Amino acid sequence: MSNVALLEVNSLSKVYPNGYEALADVSFNLQAGEFVCIIGRSGAGKSTLLRCINGLISTTTGIVRMQGRDITSLNDEQKLLLRRQIGFIFQEFNLVGRLTALQNVLTGRLGYMNNLSALLGYFNANHREKALECLGRVHMLQRATYRADNLSGGEKQRVAIARSLAQEPLLLLADEPVASLDPELSWSVMGDLRNAAKELGVSTLVNIHDIETAKHFADRIIGIAQGRILYDGLPGELSDGLLQEIYRSENPAARSRYDENSQNAELEA
Numbered sequence: 001m002s003n004v005a006l007l008e009v010n011s012l013s014k015v016y017p018n019g020y021e022a023l024a025d026v027s028f029n030l031q032a033g034e035f036v037c038i039i040g041r042s043g044a045g046k047s048t049l050l051r052c053i054n055g056l057i058s059t060t061t062g063i064v065r066m067q068g069r070d071i072t073s074l075n076d077e078q079k080l081l082l083r084r085q086i087g088f089i090f091q092e093f094n095l096v097g098r099l100t101a102l103q104n105v106l107t108g109r110l111g112y113m114n115n116l117s118a119l120l121g122y123f124n125a126n127h128r129e130k131a132l133e134c135l136g137r138v139h140m141l142q143r144a145t146y147r148a149d150n151l152s153g154g155e156k157q158r159v160a161i162a163r164s165l166a167q168e169p170l171l172l173l174a175d176e177p178v179a180s181l182d183p184e185l186s187w188s189v190m191g192d193l194r195n196a197a198k199e200l201g202v203s204t205l206v207n208i209h210d211i212e213t214a215k216h217f218a219d220r221i222i223g224i225a226q227g228r229i230l231y232d233g234l235p236g237e238l239s240d241g242l243l244q245e246i247y248r249s250e251n252p253a254a255r256s257r258y259d260e261n262s263q264n265a266e267l268e269a
């Protein structure tokens with residue numbers, strides 16, 4: 001068990017229905033408790049990678065294993081279970097605005113409830129305790145009863161982080177979690193995310209545009225350009241030359257061929 005990586009991505013490629021190859025032969029491992037940042041310019045394939053890992057979109061070839069088990073070919077029931085084990089944090093938070101912060105975090109517990117309780121929204125004391133603990137980890141206890149749509153951007157993202165922690169996930173995926181926040185705030189939110197992940201031993205992959213932020217918080221950095229990994233190593237060993245290469249390469253055809261509708265059609269709900 002101890003030698004099995006928490007996440008193993010092996011020769012993963014993703015070709016979208018329009019024929020565009022967004023990921024090509026991507027391989028890396030994530031060990032239990034690691035906090036890894038994925039950098040690369042817009043269009044590099046960062047979001048595609050996270051969506052393939054959590055099964056939001058299908059992979060074309062390659063294998064993704066979690067704790068040694070292939071997760072690219074699961075039945076519906078197994079997929080549901082996998083979703084519970086993977087927390088996802090979005091750039092735009094995706095909270096339910098009319099619910100309170102606490103209610104939003106409680107939705108992270110739904111995967112642990114039977115259908116009837118979930119349907120009735122009956123969260124027992126254990127679920128509430130867990131949700132409050134998670135709000136506390138991101139310093140949001142004092143906002144527990146606020147409606148989500150009355151919170152600031154930074155507060156919303158903290159609540160979204162608490163919601164994903166309430167899932168008690170094995171793996172956290174965060175897609176540009178601080179891209180909508182101003183620089184100072186983004187560091188404090190990243191700090192909370194990292195601290196919580198480290199304290200709980202949750203492995204984390206964070207897509208992030210900003211190199212300085214990535215270097216500051218990551219145990220390890222993966223740099224991708226045009227769907228390929230150009231760097232996988234320590235933040236301190238990433239050379240300026242390689243950084244330039246990661247941020248230079250863009251396939252000019254890619255953007256124009258990208259179409260929101262086909263992306264939505266790809267989502268498997």
Ligand SMILES: Nc1ncnc2c1ncn2[C@@H]1O[C@H](COP(=O)(O)OP(=O)(O)O)[C@@H](O)[C@H]1O
Pocket residue numbers: 016017018020021022040041042043044045046047048049254255257258259262263264266
């Ligand atoms: N549904 C889709 N259909 C076709 N091309 C897509 C789709 N989604 C993304 N792409 C393209 O795949 C590439 C990678 O996109 P994405 O993973 O969103 O990059 P990043 O998150 O690094 O900005 C881009 O060139 C993008 O235009």
Ligand SMILES: [Mg+2]
Pocket residue numbers: 046047048175176
């Ligand atoms: Mg993206």
